[in-house]
Amino acid sequence: MESHLQHNPDLTSAVIYGLGWVYLLLFVLNCAWVRRSYAVDGNFRLSLGGLLGKGQEVPFAALWAIYCAMLLMVGIAHLTGSGNPQTFPLKMPEILKEPINAGSNPVAFFVFSTSLFIAMIVFRKVWTTMTAGWLLLNFALLFVTLSVTDYDFRQIVGKPDNVPIVAMLYIVGFFTWLYFRKSVENDKRRAEGRPLVEQENNEKVLTWPDLVYTELICMVVLTAILIAWGIVLQAPLEEPASAAKTPNPSKAPWYFLGLQEMLVYFDPWMAGVVLPSVILVGLMAIPYIDFNKLGNGYYTFNERKFAISTFLFGFLPLWVAMIVLGTFLRGPNWNFFSPYEYWDVHKLELLNNVNVSEWFWLSIMDRQLPVAPAGSDQLTQIGMILLREWLGLVLVAAYLFALPPLMAATVFRKFFSRMGFLRYMVLANLMLFMMSLPIKMVLRWAVRLKYIVAIPEWFFNI
């Protein structure tokens, strides 16, 4: 888009060469998959719309074989392609980059990750088959492989400290897939009255050799991985520390970037202190508020729908996806940047957000914000501040104190009767704190809300 800003080449010979090996690796992986598919997947009937007369039985594996051959050719093309790297044709096409860039913003990101989360649960039987899993893996790998051909994308994903996050995304994705696969299987078995996977083959075995050898192999493999990782990727070391030169953006360590992202919506005392504390207390409270005795020691979704959905919502869209947003998509001045966008320090974003008090006094009442006259005593000043913020304070109080009993009487009636007062109140408050982030996000985007309660005099903004 802004070509005058971009002095850096999308492709270099080294990148093309490296990608060649990635495609070859993909080719080898898919060869193994072709073999599996040939053994398992069976045939389909191919008539090419009557062109083949009677039609012919073709194994599904043939489709994978074609894909495999394409990967091989693409890989070889990368490894042997000489000449000007800028004119190398195999890269993320602009026609895909532009809509992705144009459609990317914090709203779209959150809507996308939340929709994905819902789809993941609703369609859990569909996407957890082996073939669907393999398709998703290939899609995810090809997306990153192709995107790496973009300079700006490569800059961010390739930062040494960001590489673990990319790896984490694949690993978390894999284990989420594995969980749903196992729980779908167990839920099916339960419905048919068959024993669960974990109940079959659950004899006692001797720890030596069955466990200690696994541990030994695991340690050897991990040591090898760590050393290889250390050789291939150097730990980051930037310029010597200087208190005078503030980098832009300044970012916390990557595992705290979800919290840093919350600073967009909350003040530091909420985003940096209260909400993290609530997260930790909430995690510790889980065993004491989950009264459901089912699902102890086996994978299931149907028997623990509420617990699992809530936890997954907290972990996937609100923690992992926020880290992705904070790490990869937040640039200078914590502005949002699309995946293929240049991190321009001069990018400006309008911040004309409004407080509830401003909206109430200026727009609804059509008058100035109440201010204590100069030189008035402390009590008057406090009174005027409370008067100014009365609506926000009432809203927050209603959220925290009126909603729990209201929910106990309606949506959570069963929970309330089974959990008792104390357990229920802990659960309700944890839910309210968790939902405060998405609620604040939506309010920011929908009505440009800044603070519900804005009392900067006391550092008390919500």
Place this chain on the structure above:
Amino acid sequence: MSVGDYIRGSQIWKSIFRHPAPVDRRNRIVVMLTNFFLHLHPVSIKQQGIALSYTWCMGGITFFLFLVETITGVLLMFYYRPTLQFAFNDILALRDVTTLGIMREVHRWGAHAMVITVWLHMYRVFLTGSYKPPREFNWVIGVLLLVLTLLLSFTGYLLPWDQLAIWAITVGSNMARATPFLGYEGPGAQLLNIGGFDLITSGSDARFLLLGGRFVSEATLNRFYILHCVAIPLVVSLLIAIHFWRVRKDGGISQPL
């Protein structure tokens, strides 16, 4: 008689291992009971408790990474000096000239990996409902270990003393300034004053306690170094011991008793 048999029959070998090699059923049981390192494990174990697709092995990997971090960390401590004069240059030398300077790479990547494996371990424990009775309290200890793992990583982040380090710590620790009541820019801090004299100032609040100063300085480096190398690892070791002990006492990693 083979060399192996000769060694295993010697007085020295027997004095160390106390029993014959674990080649038959009896000795496979005995070895688990009489070896210090192996006695963390039970003698026999349910198959599901060691099935990789069930356990994901993430708790074990986390513990292994903790050991890797301890060993590489001790080696790095022989070399690295936590002062403004030396800190950055020592890390630079580890990268460029020092033999086995790769220990720093292994240490850093191991640390990132450990954060991820702790999350995945908790993910698995949650998804299998393994925090349910009688294991509620072990989950609580696990959450404490999560916090300490993050703090270990956070305190270690400062030690290279480069731009990445001090600004990440600055951004992170700025939050402490806004702690309710205990941070000088936190709500309620103004209430803590005696006769107009503020108790919570930029020189006495939570952030000052964390940094040992009003901004990230040499005092911070020293403070984080001690936390990173001594204080937190000691607490973590204790909690790991309790965590493992509870796994045994609560009847394995998962499933009702």
